[in-house]
Amino acid sequence: MNNQKTEWDQSYNNKDNFVFYPHEEVIRFVSKYIRKRVGLNNYLDIRPFDTNPKILDLGCGIGRHVIYASQMGLETYGIDLSAVAIELALHWGAEENILGLSERVKRGDIRRLPWADSYFDYVISNGVLDSMHFAIAKETIAEVYRVLRPEGLFYCDLISGDNSTHSREYEGEEIVSSKHEEGTIQLYFNYAKINGLVKDYFEIVECNLIRKENVVSGNYSSRYHLVLMRR
Numbered sequence: 001m002n003n004q005k006t007e008w009d010q011s012y013n014n015k016d017n018f019v020f021y022p023h024e025e026v027i028r029f030v031s032k033y034i035r036k037r038v039g040l041n042n043y044l045d046i047r048p049f050d051t052n053p054k055i056l057d058l059g060c061g062i063g064r065h066v067i068y069a070s071q072m073g074l075e076t077y078g079i080d081l082s083a084v085a086i087e088l089a090l091h092w093g094a095e096e097n098i099l100g101l102s103e104r105v106k107r108g109d110i111r112r113l114p115w116a117d118s119y120f121d122y123v124i125s126n127g128v129l130d131s132m133h134f135a136i137a138k139e140t141i142a143e144v145y146r147v148l149r150p151e152g153l154f155y156c157d158l159i160s161g162d163n164s165t166h167s168r169e170y171e172g173e174e175i176v177s178s179k180h181e182e183g184t185i186q187l188y189f190n191y192a193k194i195n196g197l198v199k200d201y202f203e204i205v206e207c208n209l210i211r212k213e214n215v216v217s218g219n220y221s222s223r224y225h226l227v228l229m230r231r
Contacts, residue, residue, distance in 0.1 A: 063089030
């Protein structure tokens with residue numbers, strides 16, 4: 001099935017997804033479940049670690065969460081379909097003097113991750129699993145299960161049909177026609193579809209639906225933010 005590599009390379013060439021700051025829900029996940037910053041140069045590990053935790057940013061784009069997690073002192077990895085995005089991520093990492101990223105950040109298909117079974121303690125994925133066909137998302141979930149250790153945690157977010165043009169239970173799949181990310185897939189979820197995606201591999205620890213409404217225009221959109229535990 002087409003993974004839209006050409007469309008995503010074009011999207012990054014257009015600088016559609018050039019975001020340079022971490023998403024607040026990724027920060028919340030790291031602070032709640034992994035490592036919290038408690039001072040200018042002080043950190044508190046939420047659970048004891050024998051070795052420094054390994055965290056994978058699945059669909060890392062230009063590397064904003066790779067950079068953030070590295071600056072939190074975590075052993076950070078990344079993968080993205082777009083060669084354009086990976087090139088910039090590695091350049092950014094070099095500018096930030098983060099060592100070893102060229103060995104840990106790779107271009108590739110997230111259905112075939114180049115790491116061993118149970119290699120990671122954590123996986124994060126922001127704005128990725130709802131930008132592909134559902135069948136590809138199912139393959140990806142199985143691959144995340146493979147590389148995540150038992151009881152390891154996976155944060156991801158998924159777009160809800162609860163928006164100005166659809167309904168709360170809408171769960172369709174559309175080709176993006178707007179200039180931003182033109183030609184890519186937009187996959188919508190409701191809670192039943194989320195369960196269909198993850199139930200064979202993960203336990204749902206958190207599922208928060210966050211709605212953003214423009215009170216001037218009345219337009220709104222919603223996203224599910226999930227914390228999943230590998231069975």
